[in-house]
Amino acid sequence: MANNGSGPGYASPAEAMKAGREKLLYTVALYVGTGVEKPDYLATVDVDPDSPTYSQVVARTEMPQIGDELHHSGWNACSSCHGHAHMSRQYLLMPGVRTSNINVIDVSDAKNPRHHKVVSGEDIKAKTNLSAPHTVHCLHSDIIISMLGDADGNGPGGFLHLDQNFDIVGRWENDLGDMKYNYDFWYQPRHNMMVSSEWGAPNTFMPGFDLEDVGAGKYGQTIHFWDFEGKKIVKSIDMGADGMIPLEVRGMHDPASNEGFFAATLSSNVFRWWKTDDGDFEIEKVIDVPTIDVEGFPVPMPSLITDILISMDDKYLYFANWLHGDLRQYDITDRANPKLTGQVWLGGQLGKAPEVNGVTVQGAPQMIQLSLDGKRLYVTTSLFSTWDNQFYPDMKDKGGQMYMIDCDTENGGMTINPDFVVDFGNEPNGPSRAHEMRYPGGDVTSDIWM
Protein backbone atom coordinates (compact mmCIF):
# COMPACT_ATOMS: atom_id res chain seq x y z
CA MET A 1 0.00 0.00 0.00
CA ALA A 2 2.98 2.30 -0.64
CA ASN A 3 3.23 3.23 3.01
CA ASN A 4 6.94 2.59 3.76
CA GLY A 5 6.55 3.88 7.30
CA SER A 6 6.18 7.40 5.98
CA GLY A 7 2.45 7.84 6.24
CA PRO A 8 -0.26 7.10 3.69
CA GLY A 9 -0.21 7.58 -0.03
CA TYR A 10 2.43 9.18 -2.20
CA ALA A 11 4.69 12.21 -2.03
CA SER A 12 3.28 13.66 -5.26
CA PRO A 13 1.00 12.82 -8.18
CA ALA A 14 4.13 11.90 -10.17
CA GLU A 15 5.15 9.42 -7.44
CA ALA A 16 1.65 7.96 -7.38
CA MET A 17 1.87 7.28 -11.12
CA LYS A 18 4.93 5.10 -10.49
CA ALA A 19 3.22 3.00 -7.81
CA GLY A 20 2.73 -0.07 -9.98
CA ARG A 21 -0.38 -1.72 -11.29
CA GLU A 22 -3.43 -2.05 -9.03
CA LYS A 23 -4.19 -5.60 -7.87
CA LEU A 24 -7.46 -5.13 -6.02
CA LEU A 25 -10.38 -2.83 -6.44
CA TYR A 26 -13.22 -2.15 -4.01
CA THR A 27 -16.72 -1.39 -5.20
CA VAL A 28 -19.99 -0.94 -3.38
CA ALA A 29 -22.60 -3.53 -4.33
CA LEU A 30 -26.26 -2.85 -3.60
CA TYR A 31 -29.36 -4.84 -2.89
CA VAL A 32 -31.57 -1.79 -2.31
CA GLY A 33 -34.43 -1.90 -4.79
CA THR A 34 -33.54 -5.31 -6.24
CA GLY A 35 -35.95 -7.58 -4.37
CA VAL A 36 -33.09 -9.26 -2.48
CA GLU A 37 -33.82 -8.24 1.11
CA LYS A 38 -30.23 -8.23 2.33
CA PRO A 39 -27.78 -5.49 3.30
CA ASP A 40 -25.55 -3.82 0.72
CA TYR A 41 -21.92 -4.93 0.72
CA LEU A 42 -18.40 -3.98 -0.26
CA ALA A 43 -17.16 -6.22 -3.08
CA THR A 44 -13.41 -6.77 -3.43
CA VAL A 45 -12.54 -7.45 -7.07
CA ASP A 46 -9.33 -9.13 -8.23
CA VAL A 47 -7.81 -6.97 -11.00
CA ASP A 48 -4.42 -8.71 -11.17
CA PRO A 49 -4.22 -10.38 -14.60
CA ASP A 50 -1.67 -12.91 -13.26
CA SER A 51 -4.05 -14.14 -10.58
CA PRO A 52 -6.25 -17.23 -11.07
CA THR A 53 -9.23 -15.23 -9.76
CA TYR A 54 -8.69 -12.26 -12.12
CA SER A 55 -11.93 -10.45 -12.98
CA GLN A 56 -13.84 -12.02 -10.08
CA VAL A 57 -15.28 -10.87 -6.76
CA VAL A 58 -12.94 -12.38 -4.13
CA ALA A 59 -14.43 -10.98 -0.90
CA ARG A 60 -17.80 -9.63 0.18
CA THR A 61 -18.13 -7.45 3.30
CA GLU A 62 -21.73 -7.11 4.36
CA MET A 63 -23.07 -4.01 6.10
CA PRO A 64 -24.90 -4.62 9.40
CA GLN A 65 -28.16 -2.95 8.36
CA ILE A 66 -30.41 -3.44 5.35
CA GLY A 67 -31.28 -0.54 3.04
CA ASP A 68 -28.23 1.76 3.25
CA GLU A 69 -27.85 2.46 -0.48
CA LEU A 70 -24.08 2.61 -0.36
CA HIS A 71 -22.95 5.15 -2.94
CA HIS A 72 -19.63 6.95 -2.58
CA SER A 73 -16.80 6.37 -0.13
CA GLY A 74 -13.64 7.95 1.21
CA TRP A 75 -10.59 7.28 3.37
CA ASN A 76 -9.68 8.20 6.92
CA ALA A 77 -6.33 9.37 5.52
CA CYS A 78 -4.93 10.00 2.03
CA SER A 79 -1.82 11.45 0.40
CA SER A 80 -2.48 14.78 2.10
CA CYS A 81 -1.01 13.02 5.19
CA HIS A 82 1.99 11.60 3.35
CA GLY A 83 5.01 12.02 5.57
CA HIS A 84 2.97 11.73 8.76
CA ALA A 85 4.20 8.35 9.98
CA HIS A 86 1.53 8.04 12.67
CA MET A 87 -1.28 8.17 10.08
CA SER A 88 -2.34 5.22 7.99
CA ARG A 89 -4.94 4.56 5.33
CA GLN A 90 -6.73 1.89 7.30
CA TYR A 91 -10.41 2.80 7.16
CA LEU A 92 -12.78 3.27 4.26
CA LEU A 93 -15.90 5.24 5.16
CA MET A 94 -18.96 4.12 3.25
CA PRO A 95 -22.07 6.26 3.79
CA GLY A 96 -25.59 4.96 3.18
CA VAL A 97 -27.52 7.71 1.41
CA ARG A 98 -30.93 6.35 2.45
CA THR A 99 -30.27 5.36 6.07
CA SER A 100 -27.69 8.11 6.76
CA ASN A 101 -25.53 5.43 8.42
CA ILE A 102 -21.80 5.78 7.86
CA ASN A 103 -20.14 2.36 7.74
CA VAL A 104 -16.47 2.27 8.63
CA ILE A 105 -14.56 -0.57 6.99
CA ASP A 106 -11.16 -1.74 8.22
CA VAL A 107 -8.96 -2.68 5.26
CA SER A 108 -5.85 -3.72 7.25
CA ASP A 109 -6.16 -7.00 5.40
CA ALA A 110 -6.68 -5.56 1.93
CA LYS A 111 -8.06 -8.81 0.55
CA ASN A 112 -10.51 -9.28 3.36
CA PRO A 113 -12.01 -5.97 4.53
CA ARG A 114 -13.87 -6.09 7.86
CA HIS A 115 -16.75 -4.01 9.08
CA HIS A 116 -15.38 -1.89 11.94
CA LYS A 117 -18.23 0.33 13.14
CA VAL A 118 -21.31 2.30 12.18
CA VAL A 119 -21.83 5.96 12.82
CA SER A 120 -25.59 5.73 13.21
CA GLY A 121 -27.76 7.82 10.90
CA GLU A 122 -30.19 8.43 13.75
CA ASP A 123 -27.34 9.83 15.87
CA ILE A 124 -26.19 12.08 13.05
CA LYS A 125 -29.72 13.43 12.56
CA ALA A 126 -30.20 14.02 16.28
CA LYS A 127 -26.85 15.77 16.83
CA THR A 128 -26.48 17.78 13.62
CA ASN A 129 -29.92 17.94 11.93
CA LEU A 130 -28.28 16.48 8.80
CA SER A 131 -29.04 13.41 6.67
CA ALA A 132 -28.07 11.63 3.45
CA PRO A 133 -24.24 11.50 3.61
CA HIS A 134 -22.40 11.60 0.31
CA THR A 135 -18.77 12.63 -0.35
CA VAL A 136 -16.08 11.82 2.23
CA HIS A 137 -12.77 13.68 2.38
CA CYS A 138 -10.13 13.61 5.09
CA LEU A 139 -7.94 16.43 6.31
CA HIS A 140 -5.37 15.22 8.84
CA SER A 141 -7.34 14.09 11.86
CA ASP A 142 -10.59 15.53 10.55
CA ILE A 143 -13.11 13.89 8.26
CA ILE A 144 -15.61 16.01 6.38
CA ILE A 145 -18.71 14.56 4.72
CA SER A 146 -21.19 16.37 2.49
CA MET A 147 -24.74 15.80 3.73
CA LEU A 148 -27.54 16.31 1.24
CA GLY A 149 -30.45 17.03 3.55
CA ASP A 150 -31.63 18.07 6.97
CA ALA A 151 -32.96 15.43 9.36
CA ASP A 152 -36.33 15.45 7.53
CA GLY A 153 -34.78 15.03 4.09
CA ASN A 154 -35.21 18.65 2.98
CA GLY A 155 -32.49 20.96 1.62
CA PRO A 156 -29.98 22.49 1.88
CA GLY A 157 -28.02 19.98 3.97
CA GLY A 158 -24.52 20.86 5.06
CA PHE A 159 -21.24 19.28 6.09
CA LEU A 160 -20.65 16.75 8.86
CA HIS A 161 -17.41 16.83 10.83
CA LEU A 162 -16.09 13.57 12.34
CA ASP A 163 -12.90 13.14 14.33
CA GLN A 164 -10.33 10.41 13.71
CA ASN A 165 -12.22 8.00 15.98
CA PHE A 166 -15.31 8.59 13.81
CA ASP A 167 -17.09 10.40 16.61
CA ILE A 168 -19.43 13.21 15.63
CA VAL A 169 -17.88 16.64 16.24
CA GLY A 170 -20.80 18.55 14.74
CA ARG A 171 -21.30 20.63 11.66
CA TRP A 172 -18.19 21.65 9.80
CA GLU A 173 -19.31 24.77 7.96
CA ASN A 174 -19.71 28.24 9.44
CA ASP A 175 -21.82 29.77 6.70
CA LEU A 176 -23.77 28.15 3.86
CA GLY A 177 -24.68 31.47 2.25
CA ASP A 178 -27.58 30.97 -0.15
CA MET A 179 -26.82 27.31 -0.82
CA LYS A 180 -30.07 25.49 -1.64
CA TYR A 181 -28.74 21.98 -2.16
CA ASN A 182 -25.59 19.96 -1.66
CA TYR A 183 -23.75 17.11 -3.33
CA ASP A 184 -20.03 16.70 -4.05
CA PHE A 185 -17.09 18.81 -2.91
CA TRP A 186 -13.38 19.13 -3.53
CA TYR A 187 -10.84 21.26 -1.69
CA GLN A 188 -7.27 22.49 -2.00
CA PRO A 189 -5.84 24.08 1.16
CA ARG A 190 -2.82 25.49 -0.66
CA HIS A 191 -5.18 27.93 -2.39
CA ASN A 192 -7.61 28.12 0.52
CA MET A 193 -10.40 26.97 -1.75
CA MET A 194 -13.22 24.49 -1.82
CA VAL A 195 -15.86 23.88 -4.48
CA SER A 196 -19.25 22.26 -3.85
CA SER A 197 -22.09 21.26 -6.15
CA GLU A 198 -25.86 20.68 -5.96
CA TRP A 199 -28.02 17.61 -6.61
CA GLY A 200 -31.35 18.16 -4.83
CA ALA A 201 -33.00 17.49 -1.50
CA PRO A 202 -33.12 13.79 -0.52
CA ASN A 203 -36.93 13.90 -0.49
CA THR A 204 -36.75 14.98 -4.14
CA PHE A 205 -34.13 12.65 -5.65
CA MET A 206 -34.55 9.54 -3.50
CA PRO A 207 -37.97 8.49 -4.84
CA GLY A 208 -36.85 8.90 -8.46
CA PHE A 209 -36.31 11.49 -11.19
CA ASP A 210 -39.31 13.57 -12.25
CA LEU A 211 -39.12 16.33 -14.87
CA GLU A 212 -41.84 18.19 -12.95
CA ASP A 213 -39.40 18.53 -10.05
CA VAL A 214 -36.88 20.08 -12.43
CA GLY A 215 -39.50 22.57 -13.59
CA ALA A 216 -40.36 23.35 -9.97
CA GLY A 217 -36.75 24.28 -9.16
CA LYS A 218 -36.21 21.29 -6.94
CA TYR A 219 -32.87 20.42 -8.54
CA GLY A 220 -29.66 22.40 -8.26
CA GLN A 221 -28.06 24.63 -10.89
CA THR A 222 -25.54 26.51 -8.77
CA ILE A 223 -21.86 25.92 -8.03
CA HIS A 224 -20.35 27.21 -4.78
CA PHE A 225 -16.84 28.44 -4.05
CA TRP A 226 -15.62 28.47 -0.47
CA ASP A 227 -13.11 30.14 1.78
CA PHE A 228 -11.84 26.81 3.05
CA GLU A 229 -10.25 28.09 6.26
CA GLY A 230 -13.20 30.33 7.04
CA LYS A 231 -15.54 27.42 6.21
CA LYS A 232 -17.89 29.75 4.37
CA ILE A 233 -19.18 30.21 0.85
CA VAL A 234 -17.69 33.29 -0.80
CA LYS A 235 -19.20 33.03 -4.26
CA SER A 236 -22.12 31.12 -5.79
CA ILE A 237 -22.72 31.01 -9.53
CA ASP A 238 -26.21 30.20 -10.79
CA MET A 239 -25.69 28.64 -14.21
CA GLY A 240 -29.32 28.54 -15.26
CA ALA A 241 -30.34 26.09 -17.97
CA ASP A 242 -26.70 25.45 -18.94
CA GLY A 243 -25.79 24.13 -15.50
CA MET A 244 -28.61 21.91 -14.32
CA ILE A 245 -27.66 19.39 -11.63
CA PRO A 246 -23.92 19.92 -11.20
CA LEU A 247 -22.56 16.73 -9.63
CA GLU A 248 -18.94 15.50 -9.42
CA VAL A 249 -16.37 18.27 -8.85
CA ARG A 250 -12.73 17.53 -9.66
CA GLY A 251 -9.60 19.57 -9.14
CA MET A 252 -6.21 19.18 -10.78
CA HIS A 253 -3.93 16.82 -8.86
CA ASP A 254 -1.00 19.21 -9.05
CA PRO A 255 -1.39 21.23 -5.84
CA ALA A 256 0.12 24.27 -7.53
CA SER A 257 -2.88 24.38 -9.85
CA ASN A 258 -5.93 26.37 -8.81
CA GLU A 259 -8.41 25.00 -11.32
CA GLY A 260 -10.50 21.99 -12.22
CA PHE A 261 -13.65 20.75 -13.93
CA PHE A 262 -17.17 19.68 -13.11
CA ALA A 263 -20.12 18.44 -15.13
CA ALA A 264 -23.69 19.68 -15.11
CA THR A 265 -25.37 16.30 -15.34
CA LEU A 266 -28.82 17.10 -16.69
CA SER A 267 -27.63 19.88 -19.01
CA SER A 268 -24.77 17.55 -20.00
CA ASN A 269 -22.16 20.28 -20.14
CA VAL A 270 -18.64 20.26 -18.73
CA PHE A 271 -17.41 23.42 -17.06
CA ARG A 272 -13.90 24.53 -16.20
CA TRP A 273 -13.53 26.45 -12.94
CA TRP A 274 -10.57 28.41 -11.62
CA LYS A 275 -9.45 30.87 -8.98
CA THR A 276 -8.19 34.14 -10.41
CA ASP A 277 -5.03 35.96 -9.29
CA ASP A 278 -7.09 38.45 -7.32
CA GLY A 279 -8.90 35.66 -5.44
CA ASP A 280 -12.14 35.59 -7.41
CA PHE A 281 -13.62 32.42 -8.92
CA GLU A 282 -14.75 31.95 -12.49
CA ILE A 283 -16.25 29.24 -14.67
CA GLU A 284 -16.64 28.63 -18.39
CA LYS A 285 -18.44 25.95 -20.33
CA VAL A 286 -15.92 23.90 -22.31
CA ILE A 287 -17.85 20.83 -23.51
CA ASP A 288 -21.49 20.61 -24.58
CA VAL A 289 -22.90 17.15 -25.35
CA PRO A 290 -25.99 17.62 -27.53
CA THR A 291 -29.32 15.99 -26.69
CA ILE A 292 -30.60 13.29 -29.05
CA ASP A 293 -34.15 12.86 -30.30
CA VAL A 294 -35.05 9.24 -29.68
CA GLU A 295 -37.95 7.72 -31.56
CA GLY A 296 -41.01 7.34 -29.38
CA PHE A 297 -39.58 9.69 -26.74
CA PRO A 298 -41.34 13.06 -26.77
CA VAL A 299 -38.56 14.79 -24.84
CA PRO A 300 -35.02 15.07 -26.31
CA MET A 301 -32.68 12.87 -24.34
CA PRO A 302 -29.67 14.43 -22.60
CA SER A 303 -26.52 12.33 -22.43
CA LEU A 304 -26.56 12.65 -18.61
CA ILE A 305 -22.92 13.12 -17.65
CA THR A 306 -22.93 11.37 -14.30
CA ASP A 307 -19.26 10.93 -13.41
CA ILE A 308 -16.14 12.77 -14.46
CA LEU A 309 -12.48 12.46 -13.47
CA ILE A 310 -9.02 13.79 -14.29
CA SER A 311 -5.99 11.56 -14.88
CA MET A 312 -3.17 11.76 -12.30
CA ASP A 313 -0.95 13.71 -14.73
CA ASP A 314 -3.78 16.23 -15.31
CA LYS A 315 -3.61 15.50 -19.05
CA TYR A 316 -6.88 13.67 -19.72
CA LEU A 317 -10.47 14.19 -18.66
CA TYR A 318 -12.87 11.24 -18.72
CA PHE A 319 -16.63 11.22 -18.35
CA ALA A 320 -19.61 8.87 -18.60
CA ASN A 321 -22.87 9.53 -20.44
CA TRP A 322 -25.31 7.32 -18.54
CA LEU A 323 -28.30 7.72 -20.87
CA HIS A 324 -26.57 7.84 -24.25
CA GLY A 325 -24.26 5.02 -23.16
CA ASP A 326 -20.75 6.22 -24.00
CA LEU A 327 -17.51 6.94 -22.18
CA ARG A 328 -15.29 9.73 -23.43
CA GLN A 329 -11.68 10.76 -23.14
CA TYR A 330 -10.61 14.38 -23.74
CA ASP A 331 -7.10 15.79 -23.94
CA ILE A 332 -7.14 18.84 -21.62
CA THR A 333 -3.60 20.06 -22.26
CA ASP A 334 -5.30 23.23 -23.49
CA ARG A 335 -7.60 23.64 -20.50
CA ALA A 336 -10.08 25.92 -22.20
CA ASN A 337 -10.34 23.72 -25.32
CA PRO A 338 -10.65 20.03 -24.43
CA LYS A 339 -10.14 17.77 -27.45
CA LEU A 340 -12.11 14.53 -27.83
CA THR A 341 -9.55 11.73 -28.22
CA GLY A 342 -11.43 8.53 -27.35
CA GLN A 343 -14.93 7.09 -27.05
CA VAL A 344 -16.46 3.66 -26.37
CA TRP A 345 -20.08 2.46 -26.07
CA LEU A 346 -21.53 0.21 -23.37
CA GLY A 347 -25.27 -0.42 -23.01
CA GLY A 348 -27.34 2.77 -22.82
CA GLN A 349 -30.73 3.98 -24.02
CA LEU A 350 -29.63 4.37 -27.65
CA GLY A 351 -29.02 0.64 -28.05
CA LYS A 352 -25.55 1.05 -29.58
CA ALA A 353 -23.83 -1.70 -27.57
CA PRO A 354 -26.39 -3.92 -25.83
CA GLU A 355 -23.93 -6.77 -25.28
CA VAL A 356 -20.26 -6.42 -24.38
CA ASN A 357 -17.80 -9.26 -23.66
CA GLY A 358 -20.62 -11.80 -23.78
CA VAL A 359 -22.78 -10.08 -21.17
CA THR A 360 -25.91 -8.02 -21.76
CA VAL A 361 -25.13 -4.61 -20.27
CA GLN A 362 -27.66 -3.42 -17.68
CA GLY A 363 -27.48 0.34 -17.49
CA ALA A 364 -24.62 2.23 -19.08
CA PRO A 365 -21.25 3.77 -18.14
CA GLN A 366 -21.64 5.47 -14.80
CA MET A 367 -19.01 5.53 -12.03
CA ILE A 368 -15.45 5.49 -13.34
CA GLN A 369 -12.06 4.96 -11.73
CA LEU A 370 -8.73 5.35 -13.51
CA SER A 371 -5.51 3.51 -12.72
CA LEU A 372 -2.76 5.66 -11.22
CA ASP A 373 -0.69 5.33 -14.42
CA GLY A 374 -3.73 6.37 -16.46
CA LYS A 375 -3.87 3.26 -18.63
CA ARG A 376 -6.93 1.41 -17.32
CA LEU A 377 -10.34 2.93 -16.75
CA TYR A 378 -12.78 0.81 -14.73
CA VAL A 379 -16.47 1.48 -15.09
CA THR A 380 -19.69 0.32 -13.38
CA THR A 381 -23.23 0.68 -14.72
CA SER A 382 -25.58 1.58 -11.84
CA LEU A 383 -26.47 5.17 -10.91
CA PHE A 384 -28.93 5.09 -8.01
CA SER A 385 -31.44 2.35 -7.25
CA THR A 386 -34.63 4.30 -7.91
CA TRP A 387 -33.21 6.00 -11.00
CA ASP A 388 -31.90 2.65 -12.27
CA ASN A 389 -35.40 1.25 -11.84
CA GLN A 390 -36.81 4.06 -13.98
CA PHE A 391 -34.32 4.05 -16.84
CA TYR A 392 -32.98 0.49 -16.79
CA PRO A 393 -35.68 -1.58 -15.04
CA ASP A 394 -34.08 -4.95 -15.92
CA MET A 395 -31.02 -4.18 -13.78
CA LYS A 396 -32.82 -5.07 -10.55
CA ASP A 397 -33.29 -8.65 -11.77
CA LYS A 398 -30.08 -9.03 -13.78
CA GLY A 399 -27.54 -7.02 -11.81
CA GLY A 400 -25.01 -4.41 -12.91
CA GLN A 401 -21.61 -4.92 -14.52
CA MET A 402 -18.03 -3.74 -14.25
CA TYR A 403 -15.82 -3.34 -17.34
CA MET A 404 -12.28 -2.17 -17.97
CA ILE A 405 -11.23 0.19 -20.75
CA ASP A 406 -7.65 0.31 -22.05
CA CYS A 407 -6.58 3.92 -22.50
CA ASP A 408 -3.84 5.16 -24.81
CA THR A 409 -2.01 7.81 -22.80
CA GLU A 410 0.40 8.73 -25.60
CA ASN A 411 -1.87 9.44 -28.55
CA GLY A 412 -5.27 9.26 -26.90
CA GLY A 413 -7.87 6.56 -27.56
CA MET A 414 -9.93 3.99 -25.67
CA THR A 415 -10.77 0.32 -26.27
CA ILE A 416 -12.88 -2.02 -24.17
CA ASN A 417 -10.64 -4.73 -22.73
CA PRO A 418 -12.04 -8.05 -24.04
CA ASP A 419 -10.82 -10.17 -21.10
CA PHE A 420 -12.36 -8.31 -18.20
CA VAL A 421 -15.98 -8.25 -17.05
CA VAL A 422 -17.50 -8.66 -13.61
CA ASP A 423 -21.16 -9.53 -13.89
CA PHE A 424 -22.90 -8.71 -10.62
CA GLY A 425 -25.84 -10.68 -11.99
CA ASN A 426 -24.02 -13.80 -10.81
CA GLU A 427 -23.55 -12.86 -7.16
CA PRO A 428 -24.21 -15.72 -4.72
CA ASN A 429 -27.07 -13.97 -2.89
CA GLY A 430 -28.64 -12.72 -6.09
CA PRO A 431 -28.03 -9.93 -8.61
CA SER A 432 -26.70 -6.64 -7.18
CA ARG A 433 -25.75 -3.23 -8.57
CA ALA A 434 -22.19 -1.92 -8.44
CA HIS A 435 -21.38 1.76 -8.03
CA GLU A 436 -18.28 3.71 -6.93
CA MET A 437 -14.83 2.03 -7.00
CA ARG A 438 -11.71 2.61 -4.91
CA TYR A 439 -8.18 1.20 -4.92
CA PRO A 440 -6.77 0.08 -1.56
CA GLY A 441 -3.82 2.49 -1.80
CA GLY A 442 -5.64 5.58 -3.06
CA ASP A 443 -6.76 6.62 -6.52
CA VAL A 444 -7.32 9.59 -8.81
CA THR A 445 -10.58 10.66 -7.13
CA SER A 446 -9.63 10.08 -3.48
CA ASP A 447 -6.30 11.77 -2.88
CA ILE A 448 -5.44 15.44 -2.52
CA TRP A 449 -1.89 16.82 -2.30
CA MET A 450 -1.23 19.93 -0.27
Place this chain on the structure above:
Amino acid sequence: MAEQKHRVTINNRGGAVIEVAEDQTIYDAALAAGFQLPIACNYGGCITCAGKLLSGRVRQPKGTALNKRQSQAGYILMCVARPKEDCAIEVGVETHGQLYRNPFAAPQKRSV
Protein backbone atom coordinates in the same frame (compact mmCIF):
# COMPACT_ATOMS: atom_id res chain seq x y z
CA MET B 1 -56.24 2.09 27.11
CA ALA B 2 -56.36 -1.10 25.11
CA GLU B 3 -54.69 -0.63 21.77
CA GLN B 4 -56.83 -1.10 18.71
CA LYS B 5 -55.38 -3.72 16.37
CA HIS B 6 -56.23 -4.47 12.78
CA ARG B 7 -55.69 -7.53 10.62
CA VAL B 8 -53.47 -6.93 7.61
CA THR B 9 -53.36 -9.69 5.01
CA ILE B 10 -50.22 -9.90 2.88
CA ASN B 11 -51.60 -11.42 -0.31
CA ASN B 12 -48.23 -12.16 -1.93
CA ARG B 13 -46.72 -13.78 1.17
CA GLY B 14 -49.03 -16.78 1.14
CA GLY B 15 -51.93 -14.72 2.44
CA ALA B 16 -50.25 -14.33 5.82
CA VAL B 17 -52.30 -12.30 8.28
CA ILE B 18 -50.50 -9.99 10.70
CA GLU B 19 -51.94 -8.03 13.60
CA VAL B 20 -50.99 -4.37 13.41
CA ALA B 21 -51.72 -1.84 16.15
CA GLU B 22 -53.15 1.50 15.04
CA ASP B 23 -49.98 3.34 15.97
CA GLN B 24 -47.64 0.69 14.56
CA THR B 25 -46.24 0.74 11.04
CA ILE B 26 -46.99 -2.18 8.75
CA TYR B 27 -43.24 -2.56 8.20
CA ASP B 28 -42.54 -3.01 11.93
CA ALA B 29 -45.42 -5.43 12.40
CA ALA B 30 -44.39 -7.50 9.38
CA LEU B 31 -40.80 -7.67 10.62
CA ALA B 32 -41.95 -8.81 14.05
CA ALA B 33 -43.98 -11.52 12.30
CA GLY B 34 -40.88 -12.70 10.43
CA PHE B 35 -41.29 -10.92 7.07
CA GLN B 36 -38.33 -8.80 5.97
CA LEU B 37 -39.86 -6.22 3.65
CA PRO B 38 -37.83 -3.66 1.67
CA ILE B 39 -36.75 -0.76 3.87
CA ALA B 40 -34.31 2.15 3.69
CA CYS B 41 -34.96 5.69 5.00
CA ASN B 42 -37.71 4.54 7.40
CA TYR B 43 -39.39 7.96 7.38
CA GLY B 44 -41.48 8.04 4.21
CA GLY B 45 -39.01 9.97 2.06
CA CYS B 46 -37.45 7.48 -0.33
CA ILE B 47 -40.05 5.05 -1.82
CA THR B 48 -37.93 1.89 -1.30
CA CYS B 49 -40.58 0.26 0.92
CA ALA B 50 -43.54 0.95 -1.40
CA GLY B 51 -46.21 -1.72 -1.76
CA LYS B 52 -49.85 -1.84 -2.79
CA LEU B 53 -52.95 -1.34 -0.74
CA LEU B 54 -55.61 -3.66 -2.18
CA SER B 55 -58.37 -2.99 0.34
CA GLY B 56 -58.86 -1.08 3.57
CA ARG B 57 -57.49 2.31 4.62
CA VAL B 58 -54.19 3.45 6.12
CA ARG B 59 -52.81 6.61 7.66
CA GLN B 60 -49.39 7.77 6.39
CA PRO B 61 -48.94 11.42 7.35
CA LYS B 62 -45.22 11.57 6.45
CA GLY B 63 -45.41 9.71 3.15
CA THR B 64 -43.77 12.46 1.09
CA ALA B 65 -42.08 10.08 -1.36
CA LEU B 66 -45.21 9.19 -3.32
CA ASN B 67 -46.51 11.50 -6.02
CA LYS B 68 -50.15 11.72 -7.00
CA ARG B 69 -49.82 9.24 -9.84
CA GLN B 70 -48.24 6.63 -7.58
CA SER B 71 -50.83 7.13 -4.85
CA GLN B 72 -53.63 6.80 -7.38
CA ALA B 73 -52.08 3.54 -8.58
CA GLY B 74 -52.59 2.24 -5.03
CA TYR B 75 -49.09 2.52 -3.60
CA ILE B 76 -48.46 3.10 0.09
CA LEU B 77 -45.23 3.34 2.09
CA MET B 78 -44.95 0.45 4.54
CA CYS B 79 -42.43 2.32 6.74
CA VAL B 80 -45.00 4.97 7.69
CA ALA B 81 -48.37 3.38 6.84
CA ARG B 82 -50.52 2.49 9.86
CA PRO B 83 -53.84 0.70 9.37
CA LYS B 84 -57.16 2.41 10.15
CA GLU B 85 -59.08 -0.81 9.58
CA ASP B 86 -58.44 -4.34 8.32
CA CYS B 87 -56.41 -4.20 5.10
CA ALA B 88 -55.09 -6.40 2.31
CA ILE B 89 -51.72 -5.49 0.83
CA GLU B 90 -49.04 -6.65 -1.60
CA VAL B 91 -45.42 -6.05 -0.70
CA GLY B 92 -41.94 -6.01 -2.17
CA VAL B 93 -40.19 -5.01 -5.35
CA GLU B 94 -42.41 -7.37 -7.34
CA THR B 95 -45.24 -4.83 -6.92
CA HIS B 96 -43.18 -1.96 -8.35
CA GLY B 97 -44.19 -2.39 -12.01
CA GLN B 98 -46.24 0.84 -12.06
CA LEU B 99 -44.11 2.70 -9.56
CA TYR B 100 -41.34 3.82 -11.90
CA ARG B 101 -41.39 5.26 -15.38
CA ASN B 102 -38.80 6.70 -17.70
CA PRO B 103 -39.46 10.46 -17.57
CA PHE B 104 -38.20 11.06 -21.09
CA ALA B 105 -40.39 8.32 -22.54
CA ALA B 106 -43.73 9.36 -21.10
CA PRO B 107 -43.48 12.72 -19.37
CA GLN B 108 -47.12 13.66 -19.73
CA LYS B 109 -48.80 10.31 -19.10
CA ARG B 110 -50.43 10.02 -15.72
CA SER B 111 -50.10 6.29 -15.33
CA VAL B 112 -49.48 3.15 -17.32
